[in-house]
Amino acid sequence: MRARPAAVLVACLVLIAGCAGGAAAPQVTAEGVQRIEVTYAGGAVTDGVVRYAVPLGSPVELMVASDVADEVHVHGYDRRTFVTAGASTTLRFTADLPGVFEVELEQRGMPLTELEVS
């Protein structure tokens, strides 16, 4: 059985767009704050784990809502905060370190989002 090149190409493009096709843009407030909202519910991140492109040097406001209690940890920046079950927590920091950084629910080791700072 022969592979159909067109179908393979389409599949690859879909994969690239879905997974590696660049980072999403956060919401930007009137004050220039990069706002990222993540909701963790039922054992997974609603809408999946998204990588966000954040301009180097910009203020970031990361809001995490969760249906479980855990610690939110921004790797690289090493910022941590706790969230209680059914509540949300907000971390504010300046994206002054370039690179790609994972944000996770620390105790579960669950990735929440990724920040691509450049």
Ligand SMILES: [Cu+2]
């Ligand atoms: Cu961590």
